[in-house]
Amino acid sequence: MVIGTVVEGPTDRLVLEAILTKLLPGEHDYRPIQPGQTFGELGTGWKGVRRWCRQTWQRADLNLNLIVSDDADALLDLLVIHVDADVAFESDLQQGEDEPKAGPLRRSFLMINCAGEKIMSACGRDEIIWVIG
Amino acid sequence: MLTQITIQGFKSLQDVRDLALGQVNVFIGANGSGKTNLLEAIGLLGAAVRGPIDYEALQRRSVDDEALQRRGVRPGTFRSSFSATGTSEKINTHVIWSKQDVTFQYQVEISETGDQQRPWLSDGEIRLIDAGDDELLVKEYPISPSEHRKKISHQLGTALSEYVIFSPNTPVLRGTEVDSQRLPMGLAGGRLPEAVAELLDVEPGMFGALDLDELLQLLDWVDQIAIVPPSRELVPPSVPAMRDIIRFTDRWMATDKNQLSAYDASEGALYVLFALVLALHPRSPRLFAIENWDQAMHPRLARATVRLFCQQMLQADKKRQALLTTHNPLVLDGLDLRDDRIRLFTVERNSQGATRINRVQVSDKILQAIQDGSSLSNLWVMGLLGGVPDIF
Numbered sequence: 104m105v106i107g108t109v110v111e112g113p114t115d116r117l118v119l120e121a122i123l124t125k126l127l128p129g130e131h132d133y134r135p136i137q138p139g140q141t142f143g144e145l146g147t148g149w150k151g152v153r154r155w156c157r158q159t160w161q162r163a164d165l166n167l168n169l170i171v172s173d174d175a176d177a178l179l180d181l182l183v184i185h186v187d188a189d190v191a192f193e194s195d196l197q198q199g200e201d202e203p204k205a206g207p208l209r210r211s212f213l214m215i216n217c218a219g220e221k222i223m224s225a226c227g228r229d230e231i232i233w234v235i236g
Numbered sequence: 237m238l239t240q241i242t243i244q245g246f247k248s249l250q251d252v253r254d255l256a257l258g259q260v261n262v263f264i265g266a267n268g269s270g271k272t273n274l275l276e277a278i279g280l281l282g283a284a285v286r287g288p289i290d291y292e293a294l295q296r297r298s299v300d301d302e303a304l305q306r307r308g309v310r311p312g313t314f315r316s317s318f319s320a321t322g323t324s325e326k327i328n329t330h331v332i333w334s335k336q337d338v339t340f341q342y343q344v345e346i347s348e349t350g351d352q353q354r355p356w357l358s359d360g361e362i363r364l365i366d367a368g369d370d371e372l373l374v375k376e377y378p379i380s381p382s383e384h385r386k387k388i389s390h391q392l393g394t395a396l397s398e399y400v401i402f403s404p405n406t407p408v409l410r411g412t413e414v415d416s417q418r419l420p421m422g423l424a425g426g427r428l429p430e431a432v433a434e435l436l437d438v439e440p441g442m443f444g445a446l447d448l449d450e451l452l453q454l455l456d457w458v459d460q461i462a463i464v465p466p467s468r469e470l471v472p473p474s475v476p477a478m479r480d481i482i483r484f485t486d487r488w489m490a491t492d493k494n495q496l497s498a499y500d501a502s503e504g505a506l507y508v509l510f511a512l513v514l515a516l517h518p519r520s521p522r523l524f525a526i527e528n529w530d531q532a533m534h535p536r537l538a539r540a541t542v543r544l545f546c547q548q549m550l551q552a553d554k555k556r557q558a559l560l561t562t563h564n565p566l567v568l569d570g571l572d573l574r575d576d577r578i579r580l581f582t583v584e585r586n587s588q589g590a591t592r593i594n595r596v597q598v599s600d601k602i603l604q605a606i607q608d609g610s611s612l613s614n615l616w617v618m619g620l621l622g623g624v625p626d627i628f
Contacts (some may be wrong), residue, residue: 107619113626120587132587132594135626136619147628164609169601170620176599221436 104180107134107171109155112147115185123183134179149186156184156219184219237557238278238396238523239339240332245324246280247273249471250316250590258579260546261559262571263593264616265583266625270591271561274583275401275525275543278559279309281329284346284525308401308423308525314346320588333396337341391457395557401516405525409506410499411471411478420517421510428506429480429498432512433463444516446548454540455505459494460485470497482509504533508541514558515548525559535566542570545611565613573598575614580612582623596621 106123110116118119118132140146146154159167168174171182240256243249248270255274263271283303317323327346332339332425387403405534407413408424415422418429438460444449447451450456462483464470484501486494498506509618511529515518530538542560549556571578578594596612606612615621 113628116626124587132592132617132622133587134622135624137628162610164599164614165605166608169605174601176474176601178615204578228575 104134105134106181106183107136107179108183109136109152110183110185111149111152111187115187119183119185135187152184152186187210207231237334237555238331239334241278242328242330243274244275244328245316246277246314246327246329247316248316248585248589248591249273249277250321250588252325252593255451255581255593256561256579256595257553257557258578259557260571261557261579261581262542262567263559263561263581263583264371264563265569265623268565269583269585269623271583272527272595273591275527275559275561276309276314276355278325278327278396278399278523278525278545279304279307279401280314280327281331281344282396283307283309284344306418307399308403308527311444316590318439318589331396332383353541389411391566399523399525400521401525401527402529404507404509404510404529404530404531406503406506409503409510411475411481411497412499414476420513420519424508425506428513429463429482431476431517432461432482432509433480435513435516436461436463440464443512444548445513445552446516446544450544451508454508454537454544455484455502457487457502458505459482466497469501470495475499482506504537507531507533508537511541511545515545515552517554520556522554523557525561529560530562530564530567533564535564538562538564539570541564542567543572546571546575550575550577565617568612568616571612574603582621583614593615594622612618 104127106127107122108116108118108119108123110217115133116133118233123133124131136155138146138151138158140151140154169178171177172180237259238257240254242253244251244253244254252274263274264550265271272428275538304311313329316323329342329346330341330343331342334340400418401421402421402425404425405413408415408422408426409428411429413424415424415426417427418426421427421436432443436448436449438444441448452461452518462485463480464483466478466481470483471478482498482501484496484498484505486496490492503615507530511526514524530541533541542562545558549558568580571580582594582596584592586592598612602612602615605615612621616624
């Protein structure tokens with residue numbers, strides 16, 4: 104499988120790929136995907152992941168079906184977006200404001216889910232698999 | 237033309253199978269991904285096909301260091317050695333070569349034995365296959381190393397044995413350092429002025445088969461190019477003596493100060509000339525590689541140059557085949573991958589460290605994305621095509 108991974112940092116990629124290789128036996132083609140960045144701003148960490156989601160979702164020139172879909176000529180068979188759960192304690196979450204009383208874990212979920220849903224909806228898909236470890 | 241190659245057990249190329257090549261092949265990948273190893277594996281095969289040149293090597297039926305260096309291959313230990321799988325015993329190669337209506341399959345093992353660990357050839361075999369729809373086996377015969385030079389040269393032509401890896405560098409292109417005097421140019425770009433002189437015809441305005449204006453459009457600061465004898469005005473005494481020098485006339489400088497030699501002209505222009513000489517010169521090898529052909533070029537210059545390079549390679553009467561490596565994203569946008577003769581490959585290491593090479597093919601979706609304003613360079617930089625380092 105061709106598996107794209109959007110992660111917070113290089114160590115996360117190593118761990119994630121090891122987990123995926125264990126879960127999905129066989130030789131896989133892992134593609135490290137990263138947001139565009141200038142001055143090193145928002146390239147890493149959960150903001151980097153959020154930046155990639157936002158950049159990708161908002162692109163007018165890139166049909167997200169090209170990135171990941173059931174179609175044989177999609178570039179990826181599987182897209183994995185990784186965020187550490189400690190993001191829940193970040194103060195400047197941009198999404199989930201509609202549930203101001205939500206606890207930090209809930210807010211974190213809402214934020215990532217919001218970005219994920221936008222991406223998946225643009226891909227014509229409605230499935231997000233959450234893996235919490 | 238070399239249409240397909242399998243290499244197993246060569247450096248990081250532990251198992252690269254059925255790599256299908258076109259006429260112009262561009263390889264992108266992180267530093268250390270194995271691009272150079274691929275070029276060198278073909279060089280080793282080329283040296284092996286050509287046969288040993290010194291008497292000792294001839295006796296040992298091995299490939300000598302000099303034969304490798306002349307091809308731009310660094311002598312050394314070639315067998316793969318991975319911590320997980322150990323050292324490979326031999327290097328397996330299998331090439332498929334098409335020549336007019338016949339396809340040749342050539343399979344041979346290369347081993348390294350003896351005190352000096354020099355590579356030597358095993359017995360191999362050649363299969364001649366009719367390239368028609370039925371792919372009929374016409375002839376099959378084993379060959380021993382002593383027959384290699386004669387039979388391979390006869391069957392494959394001399395193209396594989398002509399193969400060299402060019403690796404241009406600025407001091408040689410400027411003339412401050414010298415390299416071999418091979419034709420049409422040395423591997424690092426020596427003899428560039430003579431090669432340019434052999435193609436440049438100012439009066440009708442041609443550079444080989446190329447309209448000179450098309451070349452000058454790439455070099456927007458250049459008004460004229462000429463080949464002239466060296467003079468103190470253009471070349472300082474510290475530069476080694478040359479028979480000819482390239483003289484550029486700057487479009488904007490004052491008329492008494494507007495002439496520049498390769499010594500102090502923009503180096504990007506020298507790399508452009510280097511690449512186009514190889515595409516156009518009648519004595520260019522029929523199969524060659526250029527490592528980092530576009531270094532020192534502005535990305536847009538590299539994009540326009542690779543476009544022109546491909547065009548000239550495909551139009552030339554003498555069919556040549558090239559392998560280029562690059563790190564420049566915009567080069568991808570200069571490749572018209574809708575033409576099957578132009579191919580792009582990503583090179584990367586798998587989880588065990590072995591090199592993996594994948595062809596990037598343009599699907600309808602990629603074409604749609606390009607029409608919508610995206611680009612191959614964009615997709616590559618994002619990481620979606622593979623062949624990028626995992627460095628944040």
